[in-house]
Amino acid sequence: MGILSGNPKDEPMHYGEIYSVWQASTLAKGTVSCYQAYLYHAGDKDLKKILEDLIDQAKKEIAECDELLISNGITPAPVLPERPPAELADIPVGARFTDPEIAAKIAAETSLSLVACSQVMGQSLREDVGALFAKYHLEMAALGMRILKLLKEKGWIIPPPLQVKRPEEE
Numbered sequence: 001m002g003i004l005s006g007n008p009k010d011e012p013m014h015y016g017e018i019y020s021v022w023q024a025s026t027l028a029k030g031t032v033s034c035y036q037a038y039l040y041h042a043g044d045k046d047l048k049k050i051l052e053d054l055i056d057q058a059k060k061e062i063a064e065c066d067e068l069l070i071s072n073g074i075t076p077a078p079v080l081p082e083r084p085p086a087e088l089a090d091i092p093v094g095a096r097f098t099d100p101e102i103a104a105k106i107a108a109e110t111s112l113s114l115v116a117c118s119q120v121m122g123q124s125l126r127e128d129v130g131a132l133f134a135k136y137h138l139e140m141a142a143l144g145m146r147i148l149k150l151l152k153e154k155g156w157i158i159p160p161p162l163q164v165k166r167p168e169e170e
Contacts, residue, residue: 008126008127008128008129009071009128011125011126012072013072013126013129014125016123017120017123017124017125017126017129018069018072018074020119020120020123020124020129020133021065021068021069021074021120021129022065022069022074022076022077024061024065024116024120024133024136025061025062025065025066025069025076025077026076026077028058028059028061028062028065029058029062029077029078029079029080030080031054031055031058031109032055032058032059032062032080033080033083035051035054035055035058035106036055036082036083037083038051038097038102038105038106039051039052039055040083040085040086040087040088040091041088041091041096041097041098041102042088042097042099042102043088043099044099044154046150046153046154047099047102047103047150047154050106050143050146050147050150051102051106053143053146054106054110054143057139057140057143061136062079064132065132068128068129068132099154099156100154100156103147103150103151103154103156104151104156104158106147107144107147107148107151110140110143110144110147111144113136113140114137114140114141114144117133117134117136117137117140118133118137120133121133121134121137
């Protein structure tokens with residue numbers, strides 16, 4: 001039996017896996033902090049629900065990634081402090097993020113997270129690490145579809161240039 005032919009949890013993580021898990025945990029910690037702020041800025045109840053679900057997902061990723069790191073002798077990045085609560089009315093209008101801005105930002109970040117999860121899945125030799133990020137990919141894809149539906153329903157979507165008239169074939 002080789003070093004990578006047993007229980008995946010007993011196998012060593014390679015440096016790419018370690019960095020990817022550490023980076024995912026660190027980014028999720030930033031996501032919780034940022035999305036908590038967005039939650040205070042958001043006025044739309046549907047947008048708030050998606051933000052809450054994204055925060056819950058990020059917290060789950062932090063717990064799982066940090067557990068994986070610690071069990072492999074790696075110290076995870078520190079958790080950021082909780083934001084104090086704020087009311088939308090207390091945020092000056094010029095300093096306030098609008099609902100369409102928040103929705104566009106979370107849509108873009110969710111899209112980027114799918115690419116990042118795919119990259120970790122592709123580089124992983126340990127099946128448990130690849131499976132963990134496959135799970136995150138699936139969960140983020142579902143959240144991304146909810147965000148896309150919200151953008152369309154609220155009229156907040158900004159489509160790229162559309163090809164309305166196609167060139168005629170010769």
